[in-house]
Amino acid sequence: MARPSAASMLPGVLAAFAWITSLFAGVYCKFVSFTSTGGNTAEPVTLYFGIWYYQGWSVVQNSVQGTVILESCYNYPDGTNFDAQWRSAKAFSTMALIIGGVVTFWALLAGCLYPSSGAYKAGGLAYLVCCLFQGLSLLLLSSNACHDNNVLAAVEGTEGVNAAFPESCSMAAGGSCAIAGTVLWFTAALAALWVKPPVRSPITVETQDVTYTKTTGADWTAVVSEQVVKGEPVPVGEMGKEEQAV
Numbered sequence: 001m002a003r004p005s006a007a008s009m010l011p012g013v014l015a016a017f018a019w020i021t022s023l024f025a026g027v028y029c030k031f032v033s034f035t036s037t038g039g040n041t042a043e044p045v046t047l048y049f050g051i052w053y054y055q056g057w058s059v060v061q062n063s064v065q066g067t068v069i070l071e072s073c074y075n076y077p078d079g080t081n082f083d084a085q086w087r088s089a090k091a092f093s094t095m096a097l098i099i100g101g102v103v104t105f106w107a108l109l110a111g112c113l114y115p116s117s118g119a120y121k122a123g124g125l126a127y128l129v130c131c132l133f134q135g136l137s138l139l140l141l142s143s144n145a146c147h148d149n150n151v152l153a154a155v156e157g158t159e160g161v162n163a164a165f166p167e168s169c170s171m172a173a174g175g176s177c178a179i180a181g182t183v184l185w186f187t188a189a190l191a192a193l194w195v196k197p198p199v200r201s202p203i204t205v206e207t208q209d210v211t212y213t214k215t216t217g218a219d220w221t222a223v224v225s226e227q228v229v230k231g232e233p234v235p236v237g238e239m240g241k242e243e244q245a246v
Contacts, residue, residue, distance in 0.1 A: 011120070011192035012107030015127060018184030019100050021177045022134050026093040029053035029073035031174030032146050034165040047152060047165070049145050050174055051089050051137065052076075081150050085143035088136065093178075096133035099126060100185065107192070115197050124192030131185035137178050141171065 029050035036045040048055035053073035103126045146169035211227040
């Protein structure tokens, strides 16, 4: 059985990288950020928000290390104002991960499944859909998460917090991953539409010509001799055609 070529596996590999970056963009709590521009803090404070989670801190008491402040991602509290753009970013990022994950898993198994050229092109169209959906997750940049964030307003209104934050956000690591995922989905789509899928090696049958020769001795004893000449291996389909021709 022939091994699939590197070119035929390229769409699946590119799609795998696209899915990983899209996953990071979707579930990480650092899609956008707000950095304080004033206040009584020694250094600027940066707050991060993602599509599904936001960055928070928890204080843990440890008998060895004492008080430890841990940074982690939290679900948005009840009452968070999710506008249409924010809800759309959630939906599109989720659909990109689901559709892209299924098609990518199928593409990575192409060396075992041997899909047709039409199926490979259909996978390329699915990658284009993922590219569109991942790009639409950037709607978060025009949503309440970026321009009217009530979670940020609650932080600014907390007693003892003296920090001023800008009215609009900046793109953080998650947003950069969303852009990278969009580009990678598009590249995977082009690769799937361009390259040929892996091809299974043909199943062959060995042919041979057998010649029987009968000779009669002086005592009228018949002797049959057999001569076998091996031929070239013939694919199973081709062998059937030869039999029909005969």
